[in-house]
Amino acid sequence: MEPLRGADPAGIAGYRLLRRLGAGGMGVVYLARSGSGSLAAVKVIRAAHADDPGFRARFRREVETAGRVTSPWVVPLLDADPDAESPWLATAFVPGPSLAEAVEECGPLPYRSVRFLGARLAEALEAVHGAGLVHRDVKPGNVLLAVDGPRMIDFGIARMPEDTALTASGMVVGSPGFLSPEQARGRGREIGPASDVFSLGCLLAFAATGERPFGRGSAAEALVRTVHDEPDLDGVPAPLLLLLRNCLAKEPGSRPPVADIRRVLDGTEPDDRNSEGGGWLPESSTRLIARRSTAALALPAVEATEVSGAPPGIDTVHDSEEPPKGATRRRFLVLGSAAGVLAAGATAAWWTADRPGRASTRGGGTRLPRTVVALHADLTGGHKAAGLAQENGVRLAVDHLNSRTDRGFDLALQVHDDAGSPTRARRIARQLAADKRVRAVIGPTTDACAEAVVAEYQKALLPVVSVSVGLEGVTYRTYAATRPPDRNLAAPLVAYLVRTARARRTVLIDDAAEGDFSWNICASVGDAMRSGRHATTRRTLAAEDDTADDFRALAESVVDAEADAVVFAGGHARAAKLAVALRGAGYSGVRLATERALDPRFLASAGNAAEGWVFATAFLDPTRVTAAKSFVTAYRERFGTAPPWYSAEAYDAALFVGRAMTTPGASGAARGTIVGRLRDIDYRGITKRLRYTSSSTGYTVKALYLFRASGGRFRFLGQYEDATA
Structure with missing residues (x-):
């Protein structure tokens, strides 16, 4: 639930609006209290659609449709006025989460819960189909969970099979990932009850595994896989596999009717709803329902007369506000709203996120809720330069988010220093996992600390977004890496060797002190360069x-090999020693390294021998990037220096998290919900584009760069594809 906004009405007909439950392109859904004191969900259509006669007619049909379905597992229609200036309908309020929210926050449901869920939803669809309708949008977001069972909602696109309003050829209506093949193909006239069966199969697979059976990614990708690919049912309990495969048959005629599905699920084994704590859901989901119910019960009671006769769309004052003497309530409300707009336009409400005890307000005096994000970084250890840069970048992002006048919450920042110690990192992870105020973590700084904590964050369903970690093979759902894996650093090295240096004989030096990192870099470069024209020799x-x-012996071996290029995969100290030795041996060819050697201490130790070295990195120089101009200015003003490496990437990571939190309906979103949204959004930042694809090991594209040591400093060459073109 979110607070009401300045433009929201205080009441609709006899319903007093209390909170926002969600918003979309068609309208807004509010939590409301009726004149009798009961809670209801009131859906109000946006004015732009209300002026469209065709849309108003479709909304009237939705009201009629919802009123025709009677089932204990379908949320009942209470009241509606499709002919009002702002059309609306009210349904009973279910204070539980949607199935999508519950799975994201608490994880997949156990077998017994999925079986009960499927049986009750099949029963609900029996009622829908019995009324001569097809729901057309059976998905986790349209199923609410209550203590006694699920409730199906939203009949906005439900239709009779023969209805031509939504059966035009080529029109795709519904939610990709949960559509039937006939919906995905836009074959509206073929969409009947069997289409809902397919969607139900997708929903139950999601409930059992936490994953969509046809994957994530773009809507187009999901539609193509739905039509052509077999579903991925890995993780589905064995007793459900045959039933779900039948539900997900490509041909509608091969799918079972909902009555058969209900009988199979009800008859699979004795009803065990009263086992394991007395409910049909696991304890974690039951606690989530309890929290939602408690929040709803804590809302203030509102007298039925308070909004009787109040003009819709005018009352924007909260219960604590009173008009001054001599002013009518309506005039005070209008003036108060205007004052709020003027205040928002005159000054930005900046708030330092880590300043305790201060809560900000929005125009009109609304107190904003606070959402907490944590930075987990190395601030005092061996990688403190990167950690401190990331801290500063995140602080700027938090300031930016809190300056937005359209925000629904204030973002508070916690900062935790692991000093580069995996042991200390684990303690921090346990602390953050237990702190329910924390909705997401940015960090850690190093691979070792990340390896130590990602499992802990996964158990808590706490999203963790890393900035400088290059781990490979981390498949935890809660983990989002915003830079490529370490092995990918080989790509800029190979491009420079082939396109720029046109090297014919390269010596690859594996620095054993760097462990697997160095070995993998050398192996990847060697594999890519293996051809008759590009000879490689490996040294350890x-x-x-x-x-x-x-180092002198190593340098002499390079000269003896008549190499025209050297790739060194070690750190800055040993790279400096090698640079000096190569210069002493008379070597003048190409010298390449990675970001692990890109350190001011390399320049200081190597002196003139550093000149000309080229480095592959996963970070850029923001002072040389046009898109980062405002960030660079803000950084200089705030911290008095040019932004260091990884500060801009951390800024993007924090805004990426903020984008997931501020997606419509996401204010104060649960941890698991944010995890899902991080996979769904497409964020274009100042350093890179972050977009999850199921075939990718991370979220990044085009985030590999080249630097050159020149004139006693590191000069940014740019994106490696451009720098080596």
Whole structure:
């Protein structure tokens, strides 16, 4: 639930509006209290659609449709006025989460819960089909969970099979990922009760596994897979597999009717609704329902006469506000709204996120809720330069989000320092996982600390968005990496060797002190360069080899090999020693390294021998990027220096999280809901585009760059494809 906004009415007919439940393109759904004191969900259509006679006729049909279906598992229609200036309808309020929210926050449902869910929804669809209708939008977001069972909602696109209003050839209506193949193909006249059966199969697979059977990604991708691919039912309990495969048959005639589905699920085994705590849902989901119910019961009681006769769309004052003496209530409300608009336009409501004890307000005096995000970083250890840069970038992003006048909440920032210690990182992760105020984590800074905590965050369904971690193979649903894996750093090195240097003989130096990172870089470059025109030789620098003689011998072997290029995959200290040794041996060819050597200490130690070295990185120089101009200005004003590496990437990561939190209806969203939204949104930031695809190991595209040491500094060459073109 979200607070009412300035333009929201205080009442509709005899319903006093209390909170926002959600919003979409068609209208807004409010939590309301009727004159008798009962709670209701009131859907109000936006004015732009209310002026469309065709849309008003469709809305009137929705009201008629909802009134025809009678089932204990369908949310009943209480009242409606499709002919009002702002058409509306009211249904009974179910204080539980949607199935989508419950799975995202609490994880997949156990087998017994899925079986009970499926049986009751099949029973609901029996009533829908018995009324001569097809629901057409059976999806997790349209199923609410209550203590006694699920409730189906939203008959906005339900129709009789022969209805031509939504059966035009080629029109796709519904929610991709839960549509039937005939819906995906836009074959409206073929859409009948069997289409709802297919959607029900998708929904039950999602409930059992937490994943859509036809994957995520864009709507177009989901539609194509629905039509052509077999569903992914990995993780579905064995007793449900045959039934779900039948429900998900491509041909409508091969799917079972809903009555058979109900009988199968009700008769699979004895009813065990009273096992494991006395309910049909697991304890975590039951607690979620209890929290929602408690929040609804805590809402203030409102007298039925308070809104009787009040003009819709005028009353925007909260219960605590009173008009001054001598002013009519209506005039005060209008003036108060105008004053709020003027205040919002005159000054931005900046708020320092980590300043305790301060809550901001919006125009009109509305107190905003506070949502907490945590930064988990190395601020005092060996990687503190990157950690502190990330902290500053996140702080700027929080300031930016809190300056928006259209925000629904204030973002508060917690900062936690693991000092680069995996042990300390685990303690921090347990602390954040237990703190229910924290909705998302940005960090950690290092691979080792990330490896130590991602499982802990997964157990708590706490989304964690990393900035500088290059781990591969991390498949936890809660983990979002905003930079490519370490192995991908080989791509800029290969491009430079082939396109720019046109190297013919390359020595790859594996620095054992860097472990798997160095080995993987050398292996990837070697594999890519393996051809008759590109010869590679591999050398290993042992972890204990650290004397001047060790590096001199290594440099001489490079010269002896007549190499025209060297790739070194070690850190800055050993890279500096190698640079000095190569210069001493008379080597003048191409010298390449990775971001692990890109450190001011390399320049200081190597001196003139650093000149000309080229480095592959997963971060950019924001001062050289047009899209980051305002960020650079803000950073200089706030911190007095140019933004360091990884500060802009951290800024983007924080805004990426903020975007997931501020998606319509997401204010104060539960952790699991944010996890799902991070996978659904397409964020275009100042450094990169972040978009999840099921075939990708991360969220990033085009985020690999090249730098060159020149004139005693590191100069940014740009995106590697452009720099090597």
